[in-house]
Each structure stands twice: as structure tokens, then as C-alpha cells.
Amino acid sequence: MTSENPPKNDTNHLQRITVIWIIVSIIGDLLYWFLVGPHVPPGRMTSTAKGNQFDFNVLFIIAFPVLVGIWEYMLYAVINWRSKKEGVPESVGGPRAAENRKLQTSWIAITTVVVLLLAAYGTVEVIVGKGSGGGEGPNPIWQPTGAVKAETAALAGNGTWSPNSNEVLPVQVIAQQWKFTYRYPTFGGFESPYLILPNDTNIVFNVTSLDVIHSFWAYQLEVKADANPMENNVAFTKTEQLGSFEVRCSELCGIWHGAMFNSGQVLTPAAFMAWATKTEAANAVNTKDLPPFAWTYVPDANGSSGGYYPDGTVTPYSPVEVYGSKQPSS
């Protein structure tokens, strides 16, 4: 049975769809790029926030035409190609309607090219963005110049940082159920419940955990790195604006996961320096009792003292050494 209405010119439909598609896509993309794009979270507070916001917007202006194209096609089909008869099915098409080699090949070619370009673009952005603010694990390969030097010095206990020194500032993020604390190895390894950072500085976050997996998410800074026990997860960003930001845990870590957030601030380098030296002096008494600064700490399996913050020197682990021949109680 052939189609009952005389076949319209095929190109008519496709032409109409294409024209509408191009117009809507261009208008939508332009509106998005200029009106929405600059406000896309998480803002432009750091180099990674800027970079990833740009990346999000690029993806959006590629994705929007795809979305619009398919929806428009479907809507067009629903409006124009619906059955006129009630109840009884009409029949259309024929053997040729099952295939269109050219269309199939070009669809595959276009999607493949788009996908490969996206992957290549994403890779370039990760490299240029020094890991884009994501956790790169203990051995990062894309990092700002000077990061290795600063990290090595920090671990050795002779790291320094001062305003205008252009040095990278290492900060350690310690996650535990259910709070974040921060240690500053270049300032004697003192520990702070707030994350205070200098502006216009490359920061190295060394993220670790004392118990379960957490995820350090400094929202406005666009840094996200999982905190794993006995693992140092390194992430980079460069602060570019003054202001306060929020830190949340974005990996389920138990009952109070939802309450595991705190805040921080980006200060001017001079103000940061003043805060850091002051706090270092004020906290000296407490810092003395902390375990020596290390990239990771061994969680206390005993936990009986409630102290999930044990001596960092107990490595490698030996059950006999720690507990004697008796099994630890959990």
C-alpha cells in the first residue's frame, strides 16, 4: 500500500526543519553566551572557576543545537506526520524508507567528529587548567611551575611563603567525620578550622582523610578532590578574586554528611600573611601536640580514644607492634 497523500518534496520538510533549526540555535546560543554564560556557577573567583565556567559554556553552545535539533524534529513530526484517521492505522513508507545509506554514514561521521573534538578539547582544557581544580592523585602531572619545589620544601619543613614572592602555597585539607580542617606547612604546620587563602596565588591543595572517603568541594574556588584515607590527593587553583567561599563535602561520608560544610576567605596577600603569622604564633602550643606534618596520616584503627588523628610515624603498619598479639577491638 502506498502513501495515501501525494508525496511532498522530501527536501521541503528537511529544508524547513534545517532553517528553523539554524535560526533557533543561533539565537539560543547567542542569548546563552551573553546573558547566561557569565553567571554560570561557580563564578570567576579562581583560574579553575574561570576555566571551567568557560568550558561549561562551550559545551552548552554545542549541546544546545543538538537538543534543539532533535526536539524540533520530533515536534515537527508530531505536528505534521500524525495519522489523520482515527482508529484504523494508515500505512506509509516502503522498502526504501528503511534505509538511507548516505544519511546513516553522515550521521555516524558527524557524531564521531563532534565527539572526538569534544574529547580533544576537554583534554587540552585539563592540561592548560593544571588539572582544572580536580584531584590529580598523589603524583600530579599537570601543575603550576614551582609546585614541586614548594611541596618538597613544605614536607621537609623549610617551606616559605611571603607576599609578592610569587611562590606556590601548599595547604593541607584534612577531612574527617564530619569536619574539614586545614594545615599550613609553610607556617609551622598549624591547623585551622577555616580555610584562609591569599589572593593572586597558586595554591596546592593536599587532600587527605582520617577515616572514610570524603570529598573536598570548595564551591566558589572550583576545587573538588576526594579525601581518601592514607592517600594524598592533590589539586591546584589560582585565586583571582577576594571574597568568601564555601566548602562542602560532596561524597557521602556517613550520618552527618549533610552537615559537613564550612567556609573560607580569600584575603589580600598582606592580610593573609598577617593572619598566618598571627595564628601560627597563637596556635604554637597546640601545634606542638599535633602529629608531625605529613601528607597522610594513619587512621587509628582502635579509635578507642576517639582520636582519629594519631601519630604520623606509625608506618608501615604492623598489627603486632601496635596491638600486641591480641586482636584490636573495633
Added chain:
Amino acid sequence: MTISAERPTEVESSPVSPVAIPEKRGWGSGWLSQHLGTAILGGFLGYIFGHWLGNYIASGYPYIANSGQNSVADLLALLFMVVGWLLGIGALNYPLAKMVGREAKSEVEYTGWSKYVRYNLDHKVVGLQYVVGVLLFFFTGGLLAMAIRTELLNPTTHVFSADTYIKIVSEHGTIMMMMATSVVVGPLGNYFVPLMIGARRMAFPRIEAFSFWTFLVGYAVIFSALPYGGFPTGWTGYAPLQTQAGPGMISYLFGFAIIGVGMMTAGFNIAITIVNYRAPGMTWSRVPVFVWGILSTAALLVLATPVLFSAGLFGILDKTVQTAFFVSEHGGSSYLWENLFWFFGHPEVYIMALPGFGIIGEIIPVFTRKPLFAYRIAAAGMIGVALLSFFVWQHHLFQSGIDPDMRPLFMLTTELISIPTGFIFLVGMGTLYRAKIRFEVPMLFCMAVYFNFLIGGISGVFLSDVPVNVTVHGGFFVLSHFHYTIMGGLIFAFFAGLYFWLPKMTGRTMNKKLGLWHFWTMFVFFNLTFFPMFIIGLLGQPRRVFTYAKNLQSWNDFSSVSAFLLGASFLIFIANLMWSLFIKPQKSPANPWDSLGLEWQTATPIPRHNFDRIPVIMNDPYHYSEVGAPALANFGDGGTVHSDSSTVSSDPVE
């Protein structure tokens, strides 16, 4: 030309069946023999025995005596509960008899309603059992979702304690994931695959029944977590939080293992059936696209689930006998669970998508009256997705501290998967082109799948991009993304399939008006529930939190109210089910949608052995509306089914 709908009577009266099918027996008043009741009793007794055994074995060990918590007893209780359940239902009669060297008795086939509560080897009974089973999972999980949205109505006033909330979230996720692995493969796969490929039964009917009864007992196992105090890890069960958690975690680990056994057995059975039980002439280029979807899913079930099973075993060992697979300070690694879990977990994601692709590929040609566009591409797309799904798992771990080199690699593989997924869209769009679309309820659900899955898929591209992933990982954005793919894709496709095939399965017509109400409320409120979550996620709300930033309250409230209405839309579905099947049943026409599929050419109700003679397949089932199209199948009784739609009868079977 003889048409299919006129042949049922011959089939029903067919006296001899050439395949070994368990005999029907009238003896036994029924309630004395094995059924759901004895299974529950067996499970109960097994639980008590296992708990006693665990205490007997392990209560003397210092680490158990010191902690006052006997995980060994908890585990053995669940293990023997499952064994008792399987003994009670009769799943082990045959293997046990064989094991002790006796000739096993065939299972008795009961007739009437009671067969649905028994260990039945008929794939059609198992299919319907699965329908009830997955709906039980789905509605329980749905109620938990309502609880989650209730808690999120207000950032500071709490309905539940933080503890209860996290239990609810974890149960919701786990129960829904368990449901989604089986939601199409179980009911529609078991029921229709043999019918579609012209087989009289599944390859392994006992394994098929076994997979259902293990799936069902999985429900009891996962809910045993609540009396045990729940588990706080979400459905992902990350260690070491897992190791730290209470005995409810045993239910999670063992529950996934049990469901895993059900998944593996179901996958084996279905894959082997499709490969070996196709009717003569059912070449790979004539296999219905739904069967391709189920085959690729079955392959994933068989290959991916063992990893989950082993991971669960490691977790259980960690918790019961103090091994340290996932405990860093004892030489294990928290990354081990993450990698094992997601190595299963990502194929799992496609286990929850491919059957949906199969359903829409099967249904759209029927309602467009057009041949399926680019059939080969459709099959290739599903196989491609299945293959690639094993190479993408680390995109769940982009920020976890994996080797940084891996991130561009997994970004590439993940984005590659959108090529075969794109095939599915090409197939749909090509089939719609200049069609004569009939907007029956199943078709509407199919269109909704395309609408929703497009959002889900495109948001997936954002997630796969490493830089953007920093923003969206672990927040409501990803939550919204996978609800769009799993619920917006698979569950909508499942309902499309239900509305499409229930007339065949039950012989009753579903009420169209209620069906339309169900569709529109579900579609609209689904989008109103989950679309705002993309924005909530971008604005910085992490997943699984009971409290959130004050400025996000209006978004969350909007989402919650929509979620309640979405929940209500399923009441319309239940009402439709009750009304159309029980209250005012109306006999369905033999082929209400004028489909050419082989499954519609059988009698209603379908005879026990499906086909009187194994049909010889002569063509693929998508030759809608071709002049002088070749016949679809030869049933060996002088009748063939012509693929010209005008010859397919829509008269009701008398």
C-alpha cells in the same frame, strides 16, 4: 490468506507437545505443596537457624565478644533465610535430587491463579511474576523517594533525623537499582523473548524460575537492613564507610550478592535462549530489535555482575572475619571497592538503558506504520554501547585521585559511547520521518523516552568532560542526570512496554483515558521534579544531604511538590491496572495495535508451549505497509502471516 488471529483454537487443542514440558497434575489440594507461603516459612526458619549457627560459631571470638555485634550471625541468618526460602518454594528439589543420584521428579504445573505463587517453569508465568515483583520494588522505592523529598522541603526544619534520612536515601537508591536491573529483562524479556524468536520455552526454565525467586528474596534481604539499623552508604556502598557501618551493611552486601545471582542466572538463560532457540529462518538480521536490546543486556548481566558479587564477598569478609580488602591502614585500599563497584556499576548503567532502547525500537514502527529505519544501525548501536560500557567506569572517579593520565582516556571512552547512543536517536528520527503517527499511550511513552533521554544523554556529556565534572560531580546535577536516563529512559520505556504488551499478557484492554492521564501527569511532573535539580546541582547542593543552603529552598520545594504529584501519577496507573484488569475487564482484541511482531501472532491466551509448530521465519517483522511484501512466517499449518498491515486482523478473538 490465513491470518494469525484465527488460529488459536487449533493450537489450544494440540494434544502432544514435542518438547519436554512438565506434566500437569491434578493431585494435591495445593496448599500442602510448595508455594509462596512455604517459601516464607522456610525463609523464617532458615533465618532463625542461621542466626543460631552464627552465634554458636563466632560468639566466642574476642573481636565479636568485645564489639557485642555478631556480624557472622547476621550474615548466616540471611544466608540461611535465602536457602530456606529456595527450599520452601521448591527451587532446590530438582538439583538436590540429582545431587544424591536420584531421578528428579518434574515440577508439577498448577493451573489457575495459584501458579503465580509457585515455582513455575513457564516463561509466561515467570514474566507476570516479575511484573508484580518489579512493581513491588518500584513502589516501595517510590515511597522512600517521597520521604526524601519531604525532608528536603525545608533546609532547617527536619522531618527525619539525619540518621533516618540517610537510611531512607540508601534504601531508596539500592532498591531502585535492584529493580532497574530487572525491570524490563525480567517481566518483558522473560515473557516475550521466546515468543519473538519463535521458541517454545526458555533454554533453562528452572534457572529462569530460580532467577525470579532469588530476585524476590532480594527484597526481603535488602529490607532486613532496616531492623538491623539501616546502612549509611547510599547505593554505592563506598568503603571504608562500609567497613565502619553497622550490621545493616551486611544486608546491603549480601542483598546485592543475591540480586547478583539472580541477574547472572537470568542473563545466562536469556542469552543462551536467544542464541540457540531461534526458530528456523530467524537469522540475526531478522531478530526483532527488542531481542537485540535484551541480548546485549544479558551479555552485560553475565559479564559485569560477577564483579559486583566478588566485591560484595570482599566486603562481607571485611565485616565478618576482619579481613582488610578495603581498609587502608591494614594494607587494603579504599580505591579497590570504588573500582570494583564501578567496573560493575557502569555496565549496570547500560543494563538500565539498553532494554529501553529495545522497547522503543520495537514499538515506534508499529505506531508510525513504517519499517524500522536503519535496523542494522540499531543493533550495532546496542552492541556498541554494551562493549564500550566496560571501558568507561573510571569517569565516576575523575576527582577521586586516580592516576591523572587516566582522566583524558576515560573522558574519551565515555564520550565515544555517545556515538552508538546517537544511533538510537537516528533510528527513531528516521522511523518518524513522514510517518502516520498514531498517538496511542505506548507511543506517547516512547516519544517521552526520546525527550527525556536526550536531556539525560546530553547532561552526560557535561559530566564526562573532566573540567566541567569538577563543578557537577557529586551534586544534584549528576543526580538529575541519572534520573533522566534511568527513570526518564528506562522506566518510561517500561511503561510503554507494559501498555503495549499487557493486552497480550492478560488478554485485557487497558483503559486509554486513564492511560493518557497517567502518561501526561507522569511526563510533566517527572520533568518538573528533575529539571530543577540540574540548577540545584549547579548552585552547589551535594547529593544525599538532609540540610542545604537557605537560598536553594524555593528550587527544592518546587521539586518536592512536583515529586509528590509525580508519585500521585502512579496512583492513576494502579487505578488503571485495577480497573482494566479486575473491576471492568474488557477483552482485548488479538492484535490491538496491528503489530506484525511474531508475539502477536500467537493465540490469546498463549498456549503453554507457545507455538503448535515452530514457525519458519521468512522475513523481519518491520515490513509495515509494503505492497506485496513477503510473508513474515510460515506456521506450518498452511497459514502464513503476511506483512502487509491490511491483512493483520484487528478483530477480537472469539
